[in-house]
Amino acid sequence: MTSTPTLYRATFMHTPTSPFADPHALHTSADGGVLVEGGLIRATGTYADLKATHPEVAVQDLRGGLLLAGFIDTHVHFPQVRVVGGLGMPLLEWLERNALPEEARLADQTYARAVAQEFTRALVQSGTTTALVFGSHFAPAVDLLFEEASRLGLRTVAGLVVGDRLLRPELHTTPQRAYDEGLALAQKWHGVGRNLYAVTPRFSLSASEGLLEACGALMRQMPDLRFTSHINENDAEIATVRELFPDAPDYLGTYEQAGLVGRRSVLAHNVHPTDRELGVMAAHDCTAAHCPCSNSALGSGFFPLGRHLAAGVHVSLGTDVGGGTGFSMLKEGLQAYFMQQLLGPEGVPLTPAHLLYLATLAGAQALDLQDQVGDFSVGKQFDAALVKPAAGTPLRAVFDHADSEDRLLAATFASGTSADLAAVWMGGEVVYSRA
Ligand SMILES: Nc1nc2[nH]cnc2c(=O)[nH]1
Numbered sequence: 001m002t003s004t005p006t007l008y009r010a011t012f013m014h015t016p017t018s019p020f021a022d023p024h025a026l027h028t029s030a031d032g033g034v035l036v037e038g039g040l041i042r043a044t045g046t047y048a049d050l051k052a053t054h055p056e057v058a059v060q061d062l063r064g065g066l067l068l069a070g071f072i073d074t075h076v077h078f079p080q081v082r083v084v085g086g087l088g089m090p091l092l093e094w095l096e097r098n099a100l101p102e103e104a105r106l107a108d109q110t111y112a113r114a115v116a117q118e119f120t121r122a123l124v125q126s127g128t129t130t131a132l133v134f135g136s137h138f139a140p141a142v143d144l145l146f147e148e149a150s151r152l153g154l155r156t157v158a159g160l161v162v163g164d165r166l167l168r169p170e171l172h173t174t175p176q177r178a179y180d181e182g183l184a185l186a187q188k189w190h191g192v193g194r195n196l197y198a199v200t201p202r203f204s205l206s207a208s209e210g211l212l213e214a215c216g217a218l219m220r221q222m223p224d225l226r227f228t229s230h231i232n233e234n235d236a237e238i239a240t241v242r243e244l245f246p247d248a249p250d251y252l253g254t255y256e257q258a259g260l261v262g263r264r265s266v267l268a269h270n271v272h273p274t275d276r277e278l279g280v281m282a283a284h285d286c287t288a289a290h291c292p293c294s295n296s297a298l299g300s301g302f303f304p305l306g307r308h309l310a311a312g313v314h315v316s317l318g319t320d321v322g323g324g325t326g327f328s329m330l331k332e333g334l335q336a337y338f339m340q341q342l343l344g345p346e347g348v349p350l351t352p353a354h355l356l357y358l359a360t361l362a363g364a365q366a367l368d369l370q371d372q373v374g375d376f377s378v379g380k381q382f383d384a385a386l387v388k389p390a391a392g393t394p395l396r397a398v399f400d401h402a403d404s405e406d407r408l409l410a411a412t413f414a415s416g417t418s419a420d421l422a423a424v425w426m427g428g429e430v431v432y433s434r435a
Pocket residue numbers: 077091095099202203230233294320323
C-alpha cells in the first residue's frame with residue numbers, strides 16, 4: 001500500500017447519511033479534494049482549501065469525471081457468472097434448468113478457479129468494491145473465491161452455500177458436514193485481509209430444520225460472522241416453504257427459530273413479506289437486500305419498499321447475478337427507481353441521492369462495515385469509482401453540458417454503464433483502470 005499522501009482533485013459525491021432520514025444526505029463538491037494516506041481518507045473539502053493546507057502533497061487530477069464511493073453489492077452469486085441471461089422462467093424452474101446445473105460444475109476446481117477469476121474481475125470492473133457473495137456448494141470452490149478476491153483486494157463477505165434437500169443430489173450436504181466445512185472456511189478466511197465469512201443456507205426450501213440449526217450453531221461459535229440467505233422471493237417458493245415448515249409462523253420464522261436473524265443478517269429479495277416478518281426484521285435490525293433486476297427478470301414481483309421503510313426495515317441493493325442481469329449497481333439503482341415509479345401511489349419516489357445511498361452506504365450498514373466503507377467520511381477506506389465517460393459517448397455529452405452536479409449523478413444512474421468507469425480504487429490502490 002502506498003503511504004505517500006495523495007490529494008485527489010475531483011467533482012465528488014457521497015451520502016454520509018441516509019436520504020430516507022436526512023433531506024441533506026447528498027454531499028457534493030464541485031471542485032473537491034479527497035486527501036488519502038495509507039489507504040484511508042484523511043480530509044475532504046474544496047480542492048483549494050486542501051491544497052492550501054497541504055501544499056506539499058502530490059495531486060491527482062480527476063476533473064472531467066465524477067468520483068463516487070465504491071459500490072457495495074449485497075447479493076450476488078459467484079457460481080452464476082456464466083448463466084446470466086436465462087430469461088423467461090420463474091424462480092424454481094430457473095434454478096432447476098439454469099442455475100443449479102452450472103453450480104454443479106464448480107465441483108471441478110479448474111472450472112471453479114476460472115469462474116472465480118471472471119467473477120471477481122466483473123465486480124471490480126463494475127466499480128463494486130465490497131460484495132456479499134453467495135459462494136459455492138463446494139468448499140474448495142469457496143476457497144478459490146477467497147483466493148481470487150484476495151488477489152484483487154476486493155472486500156468480500158462470502159460463505160459456503162448449504163442445502164440438504166430439493167436441489168440436485170451432488171449439491172446436497174449434511175448438517176454435520178455443513179458445520180465442519182463452514183467452520184474450517186470461517187477460521188481460514190474470516191477477518192483475514194479484507195475477507196469476512198457469511199453463513200449461507202441457500203434458502204429454507206432446500207434446508208432441513210437440522211441444517212438451519214447447524215448454521216445457527218456456527219453463528220454461535222463465531223458470533224462475528226455475517227448471515228445471508230433468500231426469503232419471500234416467489235409465490236410458489238413461499239408456498240413450498242410453508243408446507244415444509246408447518247410449525248413456523250412464516251418464511252422468516254424458519255430462520256428465526258434457528259437463531260439466524262440479527263443485526264448482521266442480510267435476507268435477499270423479500271418481495272412478498274407479511275407485516276409480522278417486517279416487524280421482526282426491524283426489531284432485529286437486519287437487512288432486506290433488494291434485487292430489482294432479478295425480480296423483473298424472474299417475474300418475482302414488485303418490492304414493497306414503502307412497507308419496508310414504514311416498518312423500519314433497513315434496505316440495501318444487490319445485483320443477484322445470475323438471476324439478475326449483470327454486475328452494474330448503476331443499472332440496479334435505475335431498475336429500483338423504475339419499479340417504484342411503476343408502483344404508482346404505492347411506490348417510493350427515489351431521487352439520485354437515494355440511488356447512490358442504496359448502492360453504497362446502505363450496503364456498508366447491512367454488513368456492519370459502516371465505520372470502514374460506504375462514503376468519503378474521514379477515517380474510512382478510500383474505496384472509490386471514477387465515472388468518466390469517454391469522448392464521443394452520449395454520457396460524455398451530458399457531462400460536458402450539465403447545468404448542475406445533480407444532473408451528473410442522475411445521468412450516471414440513468415445511462416451509465418461499467419464502460420463509463422475510468423478507474424476503481426480499493427484501500428487507496430488503483431485496482432482497475434480503463435485502457
Ligand atoms: N434469485 C435467486 N433466488 C434463489 N433462491 C435460492 N437460490 C436462488 C438463486 O440462486 N437465485
